[in-house]
Amino acid sequence: MPHGPAEVGVGPWEGEWPRGEKYDAQLLAEGDRRNVVDRYRYWTMAAIVADLDARRHDFHVAIENWQHDFNIGTIVRTANAFLAREVHIVGNRRWNRRGAMVTDRYQHVRHHAGVEELAGYLHAQGVVLLGVDNLPGSRPIESLELPRAVCLLFGQEGPGLSPAAHEVCDGTFSIAQFGSTRSINASAAAAIAMHTWVRQHADLDGDHSWRG
Incomplete structure (x- = not known):
């Protein structure tokens, strides 16, 4: 890319992994390069959708x-x-x-x-x-x-x-x-x-x- 970082997202999680069902083990191990905001880094797709559903507009x-x-x-x-x-x-x-x-x-x-x-x-x-x-x-x-x-x-x-x-x-x-x-x-x-x-x-x- 001519401008900005060469890659989007984040790499593998450093240190002790966070606990909770919302986290995706594969993303924690390999990094999260998806088109999502930082709030949802390393979350499973199902967890992201559930969080969005709780806040959706009318x-x-x-x-x-x-x-x-x-x-x-x-x-x-x-x-x-x-x-x-x-x-x-x-x-x-x-x-x-x-x-x-x-x-x-x-x-x-x-x-x-x-x-x-x-x-x-x-x-x-x-x-x-x-x-x-x-x-x-x-x-x-x-x-x-x-x-x-x-x-x-x-x-x-x-x-x-x-x-x-x-x-x-x-x-x-x-x-x-x-x-x-x-x-x-x-x-x-x-x-x-x-x-x-x-x-x-x-x-x-x-x-x-x-x-x-």
Whole structure:
């Protein structure tokens, strides 16, 4: 690598090994080079997921996947960073995991055949379904108080939300733009929306968050 350390993570544990079921003996012996924060070094994957589950936020993220959108992996990675409760893939079950950088192992990802199935699942849990759409009639996210229990639905890169998605959404919001381009990248829009929820609802004090 031209910049930064040659390797990520940490090497084998030095000294007496820590005790506890959360630790992975192989990682302690060989080192932990995974894409995880220091809090989770040497932990088993199951222990990490259990700890995340105890702290997950109340927002969900959903992505329509009719054209195998390459943005889905990046959105999953961002959802993991902001600790989304679940990520929902609507449409094709297969999606490009490369951009997720294995964060999908720590994030609950659920598949739905269509948006009607997604809406039914969410509404049964009292979760509001909001789509991102920069067309007239959408509320500006900059002045919108997002519900605590909400699912943020994003369409395909290019065509945006499908007509069927518009029908099942409880509302839509837009992100302010000032340049000449018609729209911003879907994964960028998703990151903005998730961070808006974090700013409005997440506990930013103490050990609840950390800086990457």
